[in-house]
Amino acid sequence: MDNVFKALADASRRRLLDLLRADNGQTLGRLCEHLDMTRQAATKHLKLLEEANLVVTIWRGREKLHYLNPVPIHEIADRWIGQFERHRLRALDDLKKALEEENDV
Amino acid sequence: MSDSRFVYVTYIRTTPEKLWNALLDPEFTRQYWVGTWQESDWKPGAPWKIMIPDGRIADSGEIIEIEPPRRLVLSWRNEFIPEMREEGYSRMTYELEPVGESVKLTIIHEMDKPGTKFIASVSNGWPHLLSSLKTLLETGESLVETRRWPETM
Structure with missing residues (x-):
């Protein structure tokens, strides 16, 4: 549970979750279109969200899609x-x- | 987007066999899946349905793939709400994967058209069911509000 609170304790990461809530299943590229941050920064934030199980990724063809996982x-x-x-x-x-x-x- | 899809993941302290059983066995599902149970021969191509305690069928479909206790793929259509029934079949996948002393349960529920009422509706139900299933397997008791079919439905 600690990693969930840690992941949520950051405005950029909450913004990423908001973007997925509005439109679930986006690629990193699409998410970056709405963010004022570098691709590397977004990747880092998404990794923390994934470790907290708040974001889940699946591959569809060559695309890695990100989904909001509200279970935690x-x-x-x-x-x-x-x-x-x-x-x-x-x-x-x-x-x-x-x-x-x-x-x- | 050309489809609608939800992906849920939860980690449950249990074994794949126990979790598989809890997902399919009526004795278990009645406790956390609002009193409902599922009927099927659990073989590829076999029909499958979720029964409501009052005798109605909630949802139905077919077994597409089954590989106990690792993977189950079902076609799934709502049967008791006409506007959702009209949307046709969705596809639901369970994947169970042991991770340390837990099992990672992934649920993918998808439909090959955008903005469906059905996928929006199941997306409200799954997190609650999963939370109750986890509690049941880890503590022996499901969450009280998931034990009965809601009277207004």
């Missing part, structure tokens, strides 16, 4: 969120989003 985050949630809390937390989250959207207008 889910395991963290299951450890600390009780079964009856889920609904209340969702309701609270919906309320927060609704109120914050109102402020944006």
